[in-house]
Amino acid sequence: DAGVIQSPRHEVTEMGQEVTLRCKPISGHNSLFWYRQTMMRGLELLIYFNNNVPIDDSGMPEDRFSAKMPNASFSTLKIQPSEPRDSAVYFCASSSLRDRLLPSNEKLFFGSGTQLSVL
Amino acid sequence: RKEVEQDPGPFNVPEGATVAFNCTYSNSASQSFFWYRQDCRKEPKLLMSVYSSGNEDGRFTAQLNRASQYISLLIRDSKLSDSATYLCVVNRPGGGNKLTFGTGTQLKVEL
Numbered sequence: 001d002a003g004v005i006q007s008p009r010h011e012v013t014e015m016g017q018e019v020t021l022r023c024k025p026i027s028g029h030n031s032l033f034w035y036r037q038t039m040m041r042g043l044e045l046l047i048y049f050n051n052n053v054p055i056d057d058s059g060m061p062e063d064r065f066s067a068k069m070p071n072a073s074f075s076t077l078k079i080q081p082s083e084p085r086d087s088a089v090y091f092c093a094s095s096s097l098r099d100r101l102l103p104s105n106e107k108l109f110f111g112s113g114t115q116l117s118v119l
Numbered sequence: 120r121k122e123v124e125q126d127p128g129p130f131n132v133p134e135g136a137t138v139a140f141n142c143t144y145s146n147s148a149s150q151s152f153f154w155y156r157q158d159c160r161k162e163p164k165l166l167m168s169v170y171s172s173g174n175e176d177g178r179f180t181a182q183l184n185r186a187s188q189y190i191s192l193l194i195r196d197s198k199l200s201d202s203a204t205y206l207c208v209v210n211r212p213g214g215g216n217k218l219t220f221g222t223g224t225q226l227k228v229e230l
Contacts, residue, residue: 042206042220042221043220045217107153107165108163112162113162
């Protein structure tokens with residue numbers, strides 16, 4: 001059973017370039033999350049989708065960040081233009097949330113992450 | 120005040136020792152609590168949920184104190200393979216599965 005799949009595993013780019021991170025959630029999961037992890041700030045929720053609809057993007061740091069989920073099996077996180085302070089590990093996670101209005105004990109399944117370095 | 124606070128450690132303990140981590144959360148309306156484990160350069164994985172009555176899974180015991188707004192994780196008879204970072208996780212009130220992660224406590228179990 002395939003888990004959450006992220007690509008690329010590593011991305012090195014120059015400041016000002018566009019970066020696109022990709023995620024394929026676990027089949028059947030209806031919630032998808034994008035997190036960013038740094039040593040200083042730990043894991044931060046950027047945005048999450050429920051049934052392909054963005055529910056909360058309050059964690060997206062700036063207009064340079066955008067995320068889409070065109071269908072249940074694919075999501076992208078785009079940074080344009082990228083800056084050195086965007087360097088971090090970006091994780092995608094999915095879960096099967098039954099009711100988005102209720103707290104859930106459903107576990108989050110994380111992908112292996114994308115290590116982004118912006119020079 | 121941070122939503123979830125943990126002692127970053129590292130906790131260096133000998134094999135076989137008992138070690139405990141605490142975590143405090145700021146929002147009294149939080150209803151779901153978890154411990155995740157993250158190995159170096161890997162993704163976080165759920166270790167256990169934390170229930171009001173406390174719960175145990177083998178060598179691991181989790182406890183919740185709502186009055187004081189803290190969560191604990193106790194590891195007995197620690198193994199070398201327990202070396203990892205342990206993340207305290209609390210749901211963000213407002214519904215859904217918005218989880219706030221602590222920055223983690225690093226554990227190193229040594230021979």
